[in-house]
Amino acid sequence: MRILIIEDDKDVASFIQSGLQQSGWNVDHADNGKDGLFLAATESYDALVVDRMLPAVDGLTVIRTLRASGIQTPVLVLSALGEVDDRVAGLKAGGDDYLVKPFAFSELSARLEALLRRSGEHGSTQATTVLNVADLKMDLLRRDVSRAATKIDLQPREFQLLEFLMRHAGQVVTRTMLLEGVWDYHFDPQTNVIDVHISRLRAKIDRDFDVPLLHTVRGVGYKLGGDTN
Amino acid sequence: MRLPSILRTGVFQLTMVYMALFGASVAALFIFTYWSTIGSIERQSDSVIEAEIRGLAEQYERRGLPGLVEIIRERVRRDTQGRSVYLFVDSSLRPIAGNMAYWPQELNRSSGLVSFFKINADGVQIPARARVLTVGQGYRLMVGREINELALINQDFRRALVWGIGLTMGLALAGGILMSLQAQRRIARLNRTTRQIIAGDLSRRVPTTGGRDEFEELTQNVNAMLDQIENLMAGLRHVGDSIAHDLRGPLTRLGNQLELLAAEAEPSREGLTMCAEQAEGLLATFNALLRISRVESGAYRSAFAELDLSGIVSDICELYHAAAEDERITFSSEIEPSIAVFGDRELLAQALTNLLDNAIKYTPQGGSIVVRLIQEADSACLEVADNGPGVPAKDRERVFERFARLDQSRSLPGNGLGLALVKAVAEQHGGTLEVADNSPGLIVSLKLPSKQP
Numbered sequence: 001m002r003i004l005i006i007e008d009d010k011d012v013a014s015f016i017q018s019g020l021q022q023s024g025w026n027v028d029h030a031d032n033g034k035d036g037l038f039l040a041a042t043e044s045y046d047a048l049v050v051d052r053m054l055p056a057v058d059g060l061t062v063i064r065t066l067r068a069s070g071i072q073t074p075v076l077v078l079s080a081l082g083e084v085d086d087r088v089a090g091l092k093a094g095g096d097d098y099l100v101k102p103f104a105f106s107e108l109s110a111r112l113e114a115l116l117r118r119s120g121e122h123g124s125t126q127a128t129t130v131l132n133v134a135d136l137k138m139d140l141l142r143r144d145v146s147r148a149a150t151k152i153d154l155q156p157r158e159f160q161l162l163e164f165l166m167r168h169a170g171q172v173v174t175r176t177m178l179l180e181g182v183w184d185y186h187f188d189p190q191t192n193v194i195d196v197h198i199s200r201l202r203a204k205i206d207r208d209f210d211v212p213l214l215h216t217v218r219g220v221g222y223k224l225g226g227d228t229n
Numbered sequence: 230m231r232l233p234s235i236l237r238t239g240v241f242q243l244t245m246v247y248m249a250l251f252g253a254s255v256a257a258l259f260i261f262t263y264w265s266t267i268g269s270i271e272r273q274s275d276s277v278i279e280a281e282i283r284g285l286a287e288q289y290e291r292r293g294l295p296g297l298v299e300i301i302r303e304r305v306r307r308d309t310q311g312r313s314v315y316l317f318v319d320s321s322l323r324p325i326a327g328n329m330a331y332w333p334q335e336l337n338r339s340s341g342l343v344s345f346f347k348i349n350a351d352g353v354q355i356p357a358r359a360r361v362l363t364v365g366q367g368y369r370l371m372v373g374r375e376i377n378e379l380a381l382i383n384q385d386f387r388r389a390l391v392w393g394i395g396l397t398m399g400l401a402l403a404g405g406i407l408m409s410l411q412a413q414r415r416i417a418r419l420n421r422t423t424r425q426i427i428a429g430d431l432s433r434r435v436p437t438t439g440g441r442d443e444f445e446e447l448t449q450n451v452n453a454m455l456d457q458i459e460n461l462m463a464g465l466r467h468v469g470d471s472i473a474h475d476l477r478g479p480l481t482r483l484g485n486q487l488e489l490l491a492a493e494a495e496p497s498r499e500g501l502t503m504c505a506e507q508a509e510g511l512l513a514t515f516n517a518l519l520r521i522s523r524v525e526s527g528a529y530r531s532a533f534a535e536l537d538l539s540g541i542v543s544d545i546c547e548l549y550h551a552a553a554e555d556e557r558i559t560f561s562s563e564i565e566p567s568i569a570v571f572g573d574r575e576l577l578a579q580a581l582t583n584l585l586d587n588a589i590k591y592t593p594q595g596g597s598i599v600v601r602l603i604q605e606a607d608s609a610c611l612e613v614a615d616n617g618p619g620v621p622a623k624d625r626e627r628v629f630e631r632f633a634r635l636d637q638s639r640s641l642p643g644n645g646l647g648l649a650l651v652k653a654v655a656e657q658h659g660g661t662l663e664v665a666d667n668s669p670g671l672i673v674s675l676k677l678p679s680k681q682p
Contacts, residue, residue: 086532102512157547183548187579188513196551219502 001116002026002044006036006062007051007078012101016049019105020112033057040066045073047115049108052079052090060093067094074115076108087186106220110172117171131166133225136205136213138166147205157182158201165214165224174221198222244405248398255397259390267383274374275342275358281313281372282362289364297364301326312375314347314357320367327371336361336371347375356380415444419451431459471632472518475645476511483507510644517646520579521631524653529573533658538570538609538677541578542602549585556589559597568602568609570677572658577677580654583647584613584673591617591671608660608676616670625664651675 003020007013008031017027028043030036033054040048040062048066052059063075077095090098096118097111131138135148138159145152145162154162164181165173175194179185198214206212215223289297301315305328316327324330335345340361346354359373415438422435434455435448486504490496523529546562553560570577581600588598592615601612620628627633629652632645648662651673655662660677 102516104509183544185544185548185578186575187582188516189548189582193548193552196555197548199555200551219505 001046002028003047003049003112004028004030004036004039004043004045005049006030006033006040006054006059007049008032008054009051012051012078015105016108019109023109031055033059033062037062037065040073041069041071047112047119048073048075049112050075050077050095052077060089060095063094072119074119076112076115078103104220106172107174107176110174110177110221113171114168114173114177117168131163131169133166133169134211134213135209136166138163145205147209150208152204154201154204157197158204161197161201162205162224165222169225170223172217172220172223177221241405241409244401244408248401248405251401252394252398255394256390259386259393263386263390267379267386270379270382271376274376274379278342278358278360278372278374282360285370285372286362286364294365294368297370298326301370314359314371314373314375316371318369318371320369322369325368329371332369332371333359344376347373412444415448419448423451426455431455431462468631471630475632476514479507479511479514483511514644514646517644517650518631521646521650521653524576524650524657527657529576530657533572534574535569535571536574536577537567538577538611539564539566539568539602541574542581542600542611545578545581545585546600549582549589553585553589553592553598556592557594558589558592560600561597562600562602564600564602565604568604568679570609570658570679572677576654576657580651580675581611581613583651584675587647587673588613588615588617588671591615593617596670604679605676608678611675611677612672614667614670614672616667619666619669619671620664622666628664629662648673 001024003025005013005016005027007016007029010031013029013031017029020027028039028045030039034056036048036050036054037057039045050059050062054062057065059077063077066073066075074096075094077090077093077098078101079090079098080101087098096115099108099111129139129141131140136145137147138145140163143159145154145159160182161178164178168177173181175189176186178194178198179187179189198216202212202214206214213224217223285297285300288300292300298317301317304313305315305326308328311328314327314329316329316332317325318332319325322332324332329347330350331348333345333347335343336359342358342360344356344358347357348354355375355377356379357373357375357377359371362370362372364370419435422433425433434452437448437452438445483504486500486507490500490504493500542562542564546560546564550560585598585600592598596616599612599614601610601614603610603612629648631649633649652662655675655677658677660675663674663676665672665674
């Protein structure tokens with residue numbers, strides 16, 4: 001996997017770069033929009049991490065230009081809190097996800113993985129009506145869930161939560177990602193609100209079965225399913 | 230060089246304009262007076278001449294040339310003061326009768342009334358006005374009046390005009406200089422104070438005179454503005470101080486722990502994780518601070534839109550319901566449907582989240598939390614009521630300050646920024662935030678205007 005970071009802040013860039021390299025990624029770095037645009041347009045990357053505020057050419061322009069020239073590489077937009085961090089503007093320009101600085105590295109890596117997975121599954125996701133993780137099965141049309149042929153009753157919100165986890169099976173999802181993806185609110189939940197919903201879901205899908213599927217990843221979030229990379 | 234600086238003042242320039250206007254109106258007044266007094270006398274005198282001409286022409290018709298000569302002589306004899314002027318000449322301008330020795334050249338120019346200087350036997354020039362009547366073959370009769378008194382009055386009048394305007398201008402100039410000097414002095418006082426303030430002494434105030442004019446009003450407004458700025462600065466400094474104070478503790482602890490870990494041969498994973506968690510907590514505090522100042526800066530206002538507040542409140546209640554139940558707290562909500570406000574969805578959700586975080590944190594097991602959303606006359610009222618320890622009346626204003634943590638809550642986790650953010654959100658939406666006694670417990674009510682502010 002090859003990632004390009006377009007970020008003018010040297011500290012942030014090297015922090016992301018070393019973190020991703022440790023996880024076995026191949027990482028390039030451009031410290032301004034012009035070089036970044038050139039690299040993104042000429043080289044082949046699996047994902048881009050683009051800062052909004054950049055010298056020469058700003059981040060949103062970079063993304064717009066790439067999209068206009070037909071380059072669909074997934075983009076994670078970074079923005080410092082205190083800038084005009086309008087999420088909508090970032091996504092409208094063609095960004096795929098949005099992360100506000102300062103952020104934990106685990107949050108970035110979880111979101112980046114989700115992006116890569118999404119782009120890898122491109123085409124097949126549209127038609128999916130049934131999700132499977134191990135012996136857990138979700139029928140999106142009939143809106144029912146079963147595990148090892150045992151039907152599981154879920155509240156509507158629990159269903160949405162499980163759907164999100166199943167779509168990101170094998171990946172770490174953070175609490176913020178869950179709040180965004182399931183409840184559609186974009187802030188950091190202070191208390192354990194998400195944890196409580198997860199533990200209720202876990203009670204329904206894991207308690208009566210030998211092999212637990214919903215794992216807590218300490219300090220980061222949750223992961224459904226084993227290491228099926 | 231005192232004068233040039235005065236000339237540059239706005240007040241003096243205004244004075245100059247007034248001076249010109251004043252001069253012009255005085256001149257207009259003089260001209261009108263002239264026209265209606267001296268002009269009138271002149272016109273009267275002219276009409277006397279006209280009447281005399283008409284009378285003599287009539288006499289000539291009736292009595293012929295000799296009769297006319299006789300009447301002229303009679304008139305000259307009767308005019309003891311010599312104010313009337315008569316001269317009857319033949320075609321070669323030789324005098325036949327009258328009290329003037331020669332025929333003035335000026336009379337040949339016009340057939341109407343003519344002004345000229347009559348030269349007496351002793352060589353004195355006397356201003357006069359006359360008209361000519363032609364009779365018979367080439368005989369001409371001049372009838373006129375001396376107007377030397379009128380001319381004198383005229384001369385006096387003109388002198389008065391010059392002096393009057395001169396004096397008016399002089400007074401206006403002197404007054405203007407005085408006025409602008411005074412205005413300049415007061416403005417200089419204002420400038421001196423503002424310069425001292427720019428130099429950093431915020432405690433300075435412009436001295437007041439106790440008057441009630443616009444300068445005094447300006448002075449008082451400037452002073453009031455300075456009070457406001459000083460208050461804000463003090464508030465800011467207070468915030469800065471408390472940020473420094475409240476972050477120093479955790480940072481010191483973190484530093485100490487890292488130092489200890491660094492001294493160990495094999496740093497424990499547990500210790501490192503703890504440090505990372507502490508750093509994350511600090512980061513969260515900074516983020517909360519940043520978010521508050523961003524809300525206060527009004528940056529979100531441009532994106533305000535009409536929102537379904539009922540929907541947002543239902544969402545967040547649903548999100549928190551489980552968390553409250555896990556703490557064995559009875560959670561209930563009464564939400565009036567379709568209440569709309571103008572605002573930012575995320576901010577309002579965050580505000581309610583903070584209120585619920587607090588409520589869950591302070592409500593003991595077995596307690597209850599009630600969320601209520603009702604439409605009032607011109608505002609939407611969102612209430613979060615709990616039956617926790619509440620807030621003593623004396624602290625109710627303080628809870629909205631940044632890092633305001635009451636003694637009883639020091640032991641609980643939290644950064645003391647939750648309510649400060651809610652307050653900032655309320656204010657940005659043109660609403661209010663209040664805390665009241667729920668006896669026992671606390672009611673926090675957030676009121677938001679229903680219509681676009």
